[in-house]
Amino acid sequence: MSAAREYELDASTEWVRPPVGGWLADDLDRLPNLPPHTELIDGSLVFMSPQTDFHMATLRLLENALLTLAPEELYVVREMTTKLSERDRPEPDLMLVPDTARTGPSQTWYDSADVILAVEIVSAEPTDRDRETKPRKYAAAGIKHFWRVEENHGLPVVYVYELDPATHGYGAAGIFHDRLKLSVPFPVDIDLTAVDRRR
Structure with missing residues (x-):
C-alpha cells in the first residue's frame, strides 16, 4: 500500500498535504523536501523549531x-x-x-x-x-x-x-x-x- 501512495504539493506554499488518515512512518523517507528533523506523531508531521x-x-x-x-x-x-x-x-x-x-x-x-x-x-x-x-x-x-x-x-x-x-x-x-x-x-x-x- 505505501509504495503506491501519492503525494500532492501545493504550488503556492510547497507544503505537503496529508493523505486521508494521515502519514505513515515509512512516508518520512519518501516525502520530498521535508525540513530536517521532521517527526511523525499520530500520523501528523511535526516540524522542529530552531534550537537554543x-x-x-x-x-x-x-x-x-x-x-x-x-x-x-x-x-x-x-x-x-x-x-x-x-x-x-x-x-x-x-x-x-x-x-x-x-x-x-x-x-x-x-x-x-x-x-x-x-x-x-x-x-x-x-x-x-x-x-x-x-x-x-x-x-x-x-x-x-x-x-x-x-x-x-x-x-x-x-x-x-x-x-x-x-x-x-x-x-x-x-x-x-x-x-x-x-x-x-x-x-x-x-x-x-x-x-x-x-x-
Missing part, C-alpha cells in the same frame, strides 16, 4: 559523555528517528542502541525494540510534546530508559525514568542537578555543570 544554545550545549555534553561511558557494544545515536508504530516516528535528541541494530550508511531510523535509552532535551515549544506525548509513546513501545532534560538557570536538570513492567509506563527514578550518577543501563557519572565547557 542551551539545547545544543546540553546535547553535546550528554552525547560526548555517553560516547565515553557506554559499553563498546552500544551505539550512541544523535537526532535520528525511531519507529514506534505505523503512525509514530519521533526523533529523540539521543538514543542508545546495540551496535548490531545498525544496518548501514543509508539507515534513517531505529526500531523501538532496539532502543535502550531515549533522551529528550525539552524544547521551548511545545513542552507538552517532550514532557507528555513522547514519553508516553516511548513507554508504550517498551523503551526501558528515558531521560527528560530541562533547563534551570542555564544548567541541565535530568529527570530519569525507568519502564515499569507491571504498568507499561515510566516510573520516576530520580531528578539530578549538578551531577547525573546512575548504575543503569550502565554506570553513568556526568558533571552537568560542565555544560558550557568547551572541552
Whole structure:
C-alpha cells in the first residue's frame, strides 16, 4: 500500500498535504523536501523549531559523555528517528542502541525494540510534546530508559525514568542537578555543570 501512495504539493506554499488518515512512518523517507528533523506523531508531521544554545550545549555534553561511558557494544545515536508504530516516528535528541541494530550508511531510523535509552532535551515549544506525548509513546513501545532534560538557570536538570513492567509506563527514578550518577543501563557519572565547557 505505501509504495503506491501519492503525494500532492501545493504550488503556492510547497507544503505537503496529508493523505486521508494521515502519514505513515515509512512516508518520512519518501516525502520530498521535508525540513530536517521532521517527526511523525499520530500520523501528523511535526516540524522542529530552531534550537537554543542551551539545547545544543546540553546535547553535546550528554552525547560526548555517553560516547565515553557506554559499553563498546552500544551505539550512541544523535537526532535520528525511531519507529514506534505505523503512525509514530519521533526523533529523540539521543538514543542508545546495540551496535548490531545498525544496518548501514543509508539507515534513517531505529526500531523501538532496539532502543535502550531515549533522551529528550525539552524544547521551548511545545513542552507538552517532550514532557507528555513522547514519553508516553516511548513507554508504550517498551523503551526501558528515558531521560527528560530541562533547563534551570542555564544548567541541565535530568529527570530519569525507568519502564515499569507491571504498568507499561515510566516510573520516576530520580531528578539530578549538578551531577547525573546512575548504575543503569550502565554506570553513568556526568558533571552537568560542565555544560558550557568547551572541552
